[in-house]
Amino acid sequence: MENKEEISNLKHRDYKYHLSFVEEGILNEAYQGWTGGRVEVFIESEVYNIEEIRFFTLQNKDWIDFREKYEGENVDEHTLNNLRATIKERFHSISKN
Numbered sequence: 001m002e003n004k005e006e007i008s009n010l011k012h013r014d015y016k017y018h019l020s021f022v023e024e025g026i027l028n029e030a031y032q033g034w035t036g037g038r039v040e041v042f043i044e045s046e047v048y049n050i051e052e053i054r055f056f057t058l059q060n061k062d063w064i065d066f067r068e069k070y071e072g073e074n075v076d077e078h079t080l081n082n083l084r085a086t087i088k089e090r091f092h093s094i095s096k097n
Helices: 004-014 061-070 077-090
Strands: 017-024 034-042 051-058
Touching: 017 061, 017 077, 034 077, 051 077, 061 077
Parallel strands: none
Antiparallel strands: 017 034, 034 051
């Protein structure tokens, strides 16, 4: 069984970052059905976000599931790094093709 100090250290390490998704309006009719915006990354010691991770993707089930999984979550650095990579690989398109 872990002692209180070990548990406290794990909790602090595991949940350093808070995530908030912000969608922005897309006025270009050619991109109807798309979503764009940013994931704001916060830490407890700062008033404002410390990072913004941009996304631009089709508004489909894959995106909705991803967003629902992480919206409002507190995550560790490993999870944040995975989120950055996933957005870059799957949810950051610059063309409709």
